Amino acid sequence: MDLDPLMLSRIQFAFTISFHILFPAFTIGLACWIVALEALWLRGGAIYRSLSEFWTKIFAISFGMGVVSGIVMTYQFGTNWSVFADATGFVLGPLIQYEVVTAFFLEAAFLGILLFGRDRVPKGIHFTAAFLVALGTVISAFWILSANSWMHTPAGAELGEDGRFRVSDWWEVVFNPSFPYRFSHMVTAAFLTTGFVVAGISAWFLLKYRHVEHARIGLGMSLGLITVLAPLQIVLGDLHGLNTLEHQPTKVAAMEGHWEGGAGAPLILFALPDMEAETNHWEVGIPELSSLILTHSLTGEVPGLLDVPAEERPYVPLIFWTFRIMVGLGLLMLVIAVTHVVLRLRGRLYEATWFHRLLVVTTPIGFVAIIAGWITTEVGRQPWIVYGLLPTADGVTPSLTGAAALVSLVTFLVVYALIFTAGTYYIVRLLQLGPKPPSHYLEPQAAQVAGRPMRPMSKTVESFEPGD
């Protein structure tokens, strides 16, 4: 068998980055949610501390897996993509380095205090630690998305005679044309991901009549967030798409499944794109709608895949379908947001068990949407590693042998499968244990006065707990 180090390296990168992104996608939102709970705890209310500690444990496991899988990424640029690293080192190196010193150290130093320091530092410092960890996660997203966006829209640097990019304007590099869109789209996606996890777990507790008070707070807060962010995300996604249309028209053509561009293009809902025949099979579309969405005019011109030579086209079926998965899930998020508003206005949010079941099912949709979206944008960049300037095929390490690349790929597959299984198992166990009762955190005296844990809505709660 002929082992191709290029293909193996691409598979390895795709696999390790997809695995890695799950954790930051979750921890960015979770860190902010913990800050909100800690802020509420500062103002009193042991229930918030109990919730915060519950989610902090889950945060710790996810963050740990994010750290160890992230280190692999830092090294992989060099081990497998040394020509790419050589060409872009002057540009991307400093961005990654800034991520380390502004974000990673901040997160790592204050994570220790957040996890283990509650009894060792004053309340205010503990809150500050939670805040700084959350800030670190967002700063980290800022730098890495700046670096990634630069690979899509390389501005502020010129490719020199020696095959290396030299920076002429750092501002243009950092705030390259696709960065603001990608950053806001991704951070919102991360918040939505966490929102759906918190909503799903809270709904699950409600269905099981367990930790009802915690679950109501979790459900109320997460659905409130989803209601604001789900529609916002669709607007941001649209803006991001328009930006892509401007800078990477071929990618948009692949997302839309348009072989022939031109005026009055249909919005294709279903199709099986065929790369060899350069056409779609089984196409179902709505006439002129794509032109309307992309150009805000029924007769607007849209790009087509046939505009560029076959070797400059990315693999269309994958982009076409992952894009539809992402958009479909985004619309489902919107439906859930609207349903939530209706139920809340009718005062039935905490009783509608069918809705809670739906939320349990949709717990992972944020993760799926994020992976699908990243596949769309990254596969859509092909065949370029730096769009329009450096082909992916030229970026791979020349000394790398197919056998070595296979060994590393298989190793990462096996190790990540093991770690992921174990991590998921421990997270599920933590979820089954659930949060501690709020009375656990009251001062002994206060606990006596309060008698049983605070129950502002004890009537409904008791009807939920038959054995209580």
Place this chain on the structure above:
Amino acid sequence: MDWQDLTLIWTGICAFAVFMYVLMDGFDLGLGILFPFAPTDRDRDIMMNSVAPIWDFNETWLILGGAGLFAAFPVAYVVLLPAFYLPLLVMLVALIFRGVAFEFRFKAGASRHLWDTSFNLGSLVATFSQGVVLGAFIQGIAVEGRQYAGGMFDWLSLFSILCGVALVAGYGLLGATWLIWRSEGALQDWARAMSKRFLVAVLLFVLVVSAWTPLVNADIRARWFEWPNIALLSPVPIVTALVAYGLWRAVETGREVRPFALGMVLFLLSYLGLAISLWPNIIPPDVTIWDAASPPESQMFLLVGMVFLIPVVLVYTVYSYWVFRGKVSAEGFYH
């Protein structure tokens, strides 16, 4: 400031980052190496607790080292990483098992021993591969243009294996002396005994590696043994011997902090010795820091940030260590 000076500053920053990594992850990898030999399960809890709040922070220096090379000396990053493809793969996988053990072990029930093993083997193998990489680095790397030109197994030699074992002893010493500082009673006595054994091993390895290095690398031989260098550099081995003696005495006389401090000094001296050997090369035998450095606009852009950020990072390092000061119990910082 001209580019020559900037490159020197960046050499200093990267050297500092790598050294910080070696010291800080050194002692918690060292604890992992000592782990299975600890007298009781309770002692293992204490050992793990003593670094649970800080390990992640310590490991971040490794990312700083990697990213620092990529940013300031991209040629070194581009050449060294492919050259060490397999040992780095092993190191990364070992660090994964070591890292998740911190999170999983305390949550595990029956499978706890699995994570004990994961922590121990992860630490041991990560350390060994770092040592192998160091040894292979000293031997020299084949470079063509700005790319690695050797094979996938060039790193493998008796010398690099020896360096791997030597680093295991070195990190073990750091781990044991750290434990003297942070534990008490029977565990502390055990840590003292371990410190002595590992010190002897370290001295043996330092001797062998120091004698062998000039043999594998002719430039290093010239650097140390030609007149007047031999006279000018003679304080390095002499001070090393004195520090080693001081460390032994400190363990004997029941000092608590001093063994760890002197252990770090011992590492600093070895590191200094290495720097003297290699200067001004960043990839032995003949790629210098200036050959590998970024252009001034990249160095300046980063330096502006580093001047503020590195001191800030150090301040909250100190704060974080201070929060978790004192002796550690089996219950640790979990409540």
